[in-house]
Amino acid sequence: MRDGGGRERGGRRAAAVVMLLAVMGAAARGQDPDDFAQCYAEELARLSGEAVTLEQMPGSLEEFSRNMTFYKPAGTMCADGSPFYFGARRGDPHKIAVYYSGGGACVDYATCCSLRTYQSESPIAVDGMAAISCGNSQAVSAFSDAIGGLFDVEDPRNPLNNYTIIFGLYCTGDLWIGANAATYVDTMGNNESCTVQHSGAANGVFIDDWLGNILKVEDLESLVFLGDSAGAYGSLFHSANVLDQLQTQLPSGSTKRVSEVVPTAWLGDAGLGVAVIVPVWGTQDTFLSEVLSNHPEYPRYTEEDLIKPPPDSRFFSNTHKIYRDTVAAVSKVNPCMSAAEFSARQDQTQRYFAAITEPVCAECCSSQGRPARCGAIDFPRFVNSSVLYRLEEADANDNPAFLYSAMIAEGDYHTIIRLNRSYTTSGQVYSTSTADGGATEAENDVEFTTWVDEWVLNRAKECIAQASDPTPSPTATPESGSDGVCFPASATVELRDGRFARMDELMIGDQVRVADGSFSAVYFSGHAMRGTAVEYVVLRGAANQKESSELTEFQLALSPRHQLYVNGREPRAARDVRVGDILEVVVPSRAATSGVMQQQAQVVRVSRSTMRGAYNPHSLSGELAVDGVRVSSYTELCPARVAHALLAPLRVAFHLGWPRLAISLSQRMANSAPRRALAASAALAFFSKPHMSALIR
Numbered sequence: 129m130r131d132g133g134g135r136e137r138g139g140r141r142a143a144a145v146v147m148l149l150a151v152m153g154a155a156a157r158g159q160d161p162d163d164f165a166q167c168y169a170e171e172l173a174r175l176s177g178e179a180v181t182l183e184q185m186p187g188s189l190e191e192f193s194r195n196m197t198f199y200k201p202a203g204t205m206c207a208d209g210s211p212f213y214f215g216a217r218r219g220d221p222h223k224i225a226v227y228y229s230g231g232g233a234c235v236d237y238a239t240c241c242s243l244r245t246y247q248s249e250s251p252i253a254v255d256g257m258a259a260i261s262c263g264n265s266q267a268v269s270a271f272s273d274a275i276g277g278l279f280d281v282e283d284p285r286n287p288l289n290n291y292t293i294i295f296g297l298y299c300t301g302d303l304w305i306g307a308n309a310a311t312y313v314d315t316m317g318n319n320e321s322c323t324v325q326h327s328g329a330a331n332g333v334f335i336d337d338w339l340g341n342i343l344k345v346e347d348l349e350s351l352v353f354l355g356d357s358a359g360a361y362g363s364l365f366h367s368a369n370v371l372d373q374l375q376t377q378l379p380s381g382s383t384k385r386v387s388e389v390v391p392t393a394w395l396g397d398a399g400l401g402v403a404v405i406v407p408v409w410g411t412q413d414t415f416l417s418e419v420l421s422n423h424p425e426y427p428r429y430t431e432e433d434l435i436k437p438p439p440d441s442r443f444f445s446n447t448h449k450i451y452r453d454t455v456a457a458v459s460k461v462n463p464c465m466s467a468a469e470f471s472a473r474q475d476q477t478q479r480y481f482a483a484i485t486e487p488v489c490a491e492c493c494s495s496q497g498r499p500a501r502c503g504a505i506d507f508p509r510f511v512n513s514s515v516l517y518r519l520e521e522a523d524a525n526d527n528p529a530f531l532y533s534a535m536i537a538e539g540d541y542h543t544i545i546r547l548n549r550s551y552t553t554s555g556q557v558y559s560t561s562t563a564d565g566g567a568t569e570a571e572n573d574v575e576f577t578t579w580v581d582e583w584v585l586n587r588a589k590e591c592i593a594q595a596s597d598p599t600p601s602p603t604a605t606p607e608s609g610s611d612g613v614c615f616p617a618s619a620t621v622e623l624r625d626g627r628f629a630r631m632d633e634l635m636i637g638d639q640v641r642v643a644d645g646s647f648s649a650v651y652f653s654g655h656a657m658r659g660t661a662v663e664y665v666v667l668r669g670a671a672n673q674k675e676s677s678e679l680t681e682f683q684l685a686l687s688p689r690h691q692l693y694v695n696g697r698e699p700r701a702a703r704d705v706r707v708g709d710i711l712e713v714v715v716p717s718r719a720a721t722s723g724v725m726q727q728q729a730q731v732v733r734v735s736r737s738t739m740r741g742a743y744n745p746h747s748l749s750g751e752l753a754v755d756g757v758r759v760s761s762y763t764e765l766c767p768a769r770v771a772h773a774l775l776a777p778l779r780v781a782f783h784l785g786w787p788r789l790a791i792s793l794s795q796r797m798a799n800s801a802p803r804r805a806l807a808a809s810a811a812l813a814f815f816s817k818p819h820m821s822a823l824i825r
Contacts, residue, residue, distance in 0.1 A: 168258050171257070172254065175213070179201055179202040179204070194219075195261055198261060214334075222347055225292070228335075229546075230360065233302060246358075248324075276550075277545050277547045277548060277549075284668040294335060296335055301324060304366060307328075308408060308410030326409045345374055349390070353392075355397065364394055391588040393466040398472070400471040400478075425457045467530075469534045535576065537576070557574045593661035621752055663736055667683070667705060668683045670729060670730060684759075701764040712728060713726070714726060726758075750762070
């Protein structure tokens with residue numbers, strides 16, 4: 129939420145003009161001026177023109193640009209009547225992050241008209257949106273405060289750096305849930321007034337409905353809803369709406385929720401302590417009532433619950449209770465959905481909003497609900513109590529699928545997910561236990577990105593895996609018994625025609641890129657299991673030698689015993705890779721005759737993540753470039769040269785043009801344990817003729 133006063137429109141527009149002049153100058157230096165000028169003019173005209181309907185929006189994720197592209201939806205507006213916008217940027221189409229931004233709230237004449245404690249128009253001007261959409265780096269840098277942090281696709285430390293991002297720009301002062309043109313009158317003297325278009329519900333519902341149209345549950349591997357400040361509340365309410373819409377895609381009669389099929393998470397940033405919901409926003413007449421009425425677990429929003437703005441002392445405590453109960457209820461309705469919240473312990477902006485909703489009844493500061501004293505809120509105590517309330521709620525409901533975690537960091541700042549402090553912040557993490565849902569755990573000095581990766585994202589995946597197979601199998605946990613030589617379904621390789629194929633799309637005979645820039649045919653698949661949940665080692669890194677301006681950051685997931693080339697030596701198992709190790713990556717290069725060049729890249733982060741699918745394609749060369757990283761086709765269980773020789777019969781069959789035999793042997797061996805597969809191959813090799821040796825290399 130914004131502090132009182134905020135930025136004036138004229139000053140912000142002037143800043144946008146200055147930024148644009150800098151963009152144009154930078155464009156002339158770094159981009160083709162004509163191309164940029166044409167793109168900029170077209171985008172500016174589109175964004176300034178007619179609003180788009182749902183039918184005119186892109187009909188699939190593949191239609192997105194890899195640059196952030198903005199849209200002006202029909203039937204929406206900001207608080208001052210100006211257009212509402214949201215953006216979309218294409219990443220992995222199977223991983224979606226939906227962001228509802230913050231920007232304050234107002235409840236009466238003082239906050240809506242005098243102090244103006246809310247964002248009343250789009251936080252990014254149209255000319256800035258046009259420059260960003262055209263991919264100008266200077267424009268992106270100028271607005272790095274708006275699309276940095278967890279939205280920075282160039283930082284390998286970012287757990288969401290390969291996600292498709294939907295980016296809602298909040299501007300209605302109503303937590304994304306209002307539906308009323310409210311006129312606020314100064315009753316203290318001069319009878320002045322102002323009108324605020326509280327249209328946050330319609331703005332958010334356009335995004336929700338569009339997502340309901342284009343997302344396909346069967347294709348999703350991760351779905352994350354997140355928001356900061358006012359958007360923390362809005363993202364929670366709208367996540368319930370989107371999940372209800374996606375639920376209709378499941379088979380009729382299914383007892384499962386979408387969250388039990390697709391790993392789903394909600395992350396609320398800097399909204400832990402303060403929640404205000406007032407009748408004048410028109411909340412009862414929005415999507416919220418319909419969504420809540422579908423599930424008896426959700427708390428009811430009525431006039432009696434909300435009462436009136438200050439000085440009624442029940443205002444703050446009642447509305448916050450509604451919000452905190454909704455956190456538990458959304459998680460209960462959607463099992464295995466990971467719910468998470470972040471707050472700085474002394475967040476000055478939340479303290480400010482607590483102050484302007486005085487007097488506050490101190491009973492809301494007690495996790496047990498016992499009255500204490502009325503007066504100024506003890507914010508650090510309130511933050512801690514809010515966390516404890518959620519943990520107690522999980523225990524009281526005996527809900528093992530209520531996956532709640534919270535990170536509390538020292539400091540007085542407001543919000544983190546859009547800012548680069550995401551990469552330098554550590555804090556204390558409280559969480560429910562995935563084992564029984566009620567036990568609490570606390571861990572100190574956890575990095576924010578580690579918390580997002582391992583608590584927020586990965587616990588949802590683990591919950592689904594445990595629900596599908598309560599008794600962990602060797603395949604589900606490679607480290608606990610399986611030889612685990614594989615990649616997840618979402619890992620990609622480059623084909624000869626320039627396309628990138630996922631592991632679950634790869635076929636015997638496909639020509640795939642290998643490290644030296646050439647292509648090698650896939651002749652055998654050691655594993656091909658689509659639905660299996662497997663724990664993978666996830667390596668993230670960035671180039672430590674930049675011989676070109678091309679992007680060399682990478683993220684690679686592979687099973688713990690799979691081998692890759694480390695520090696220029698013989699292959700090493702993924703589980704033995706450490707931060708600081710050097711890997712070989714393959715990046716595009718216009719200068720190289722092969723179209724790619726090898727670079728060395730340093731590992732900056734090593735983590736574990738449960739992911740869907742288990743695939744192990746073998747190329748004739750014995751190696752691949754998976755997600756741009758040079759890897760072996762083999763495991764540490766058997767030396768690569770020996771394993772390569774043992775698979776010689778399959779290469780013979782492939783070279784002789786017997787694809788059916790190669791595929792049949794591949795399938796039989798893929799269905800066997802890896803050691804048995806190698807033994808079978810060894811037997812075949814024993815009977816192969818010496819004159820075939822030239823064909824098996």
